[in-house]
Amino acid sequence: MKNAALFIVDVQNDFLPGGALAVPRGDEVIEPVNRLISSFDTVLASKDWHPPRTLHFDQWPVHCVRGTEGAAFPPGLNISRIQKIFLKGTGYADDGYSAFEATNEDLESYLRIRGIDRLVVTGLATDYCVKATAIAAARKGFEVYVVKEAVRAVNLQPDDEQKAFEEMQAAGVRIISENQIHRL
Numbered sequence: 079m080k081n082a083a084l085f086i087v088d089v090q091n092d093f094l095p096g097g098a099l100a101v102p103r104g105d106e107v108i109e110p111v112n113r114l115i116s117s118f119d120t121v122l123a124s125k126d127w128h129p130p131r132t133l134h135f136d137q138w139p140v141h142c143v144r145g146t147e148g149a150a151f152p153p154g155l156n157i158s159r160i161q162k163i164f165l166k167g168t169g170y171a172d173d174g175y176s177a178f179e180a181t182n183e184d185l186e187s188y189l190r191i192r193g194i195d196r197l198v199v200t201g202l203a204t205d206y207c208v209k210a211t212a213i214a215a216a217r218k219g220f221e222v223y224v225v226k227e228a229v230r231a232v233n234l235q236p237d238d239e240q241k242a243f244e245e246m247q248a249a250g251v252r253i254i255s256e257n258q259i260h261r262l
């Protein structure tokens with residue numbers, strides 16, 4: 079895809095089944111993400127990258143502490159073409175739901191410098207970091223797509239996933255199927 083980046087949100091061990099903050103069926107995003115990679119020249123990812131103590135853990139179980147196995151990419155994910163990892167939630171009072179809040183590199187500048195104006199968002203979780211990242215991108219004027227097979231939701235409430243899709247669409251994000259990627 080021209081002028082486009084594949085963006086992989088927080089596909090990390092702690093968000094997969096068996097992890098500290100497991101997203102139900104979160105592991106099912108890995109195969110579609112791996113398939114999508116070949117359609118992109120630019121592949122980027124974010125990681126939740128928390129300090130050992132943060133206000134974020136008042137709200138959530140301890141997860142994705144920087145440098146730990148829980149914060150690592152799972153072995154099944156093809157990371158060979160990830161060109162940059164954006165680290166977020168790195169401060170004591172920093173939730174870092176959106177990858178645009180990354181502190182090691184400014185995602186918006188990174189994309190603009192490279193002439194990337196389309197973002198295809200995948201990963202975990204639909205109702206938190208995927209949603210926050212996709213909506214932030216749309217508000218900044220990027221053309222944003224979320225591939226529904228390549229995302230999974232936490233669903234603290236059973237309809238959170240549906241609500242997240244609706245909120246993203248209201249912000250101008252397009253929810254697409256994997257097989258539509260070649261027509262973009």
Ligand SMILES: [Zn+2]
Nearest residue numbers: 126134142167
């Ligand atoms: Zn977190």
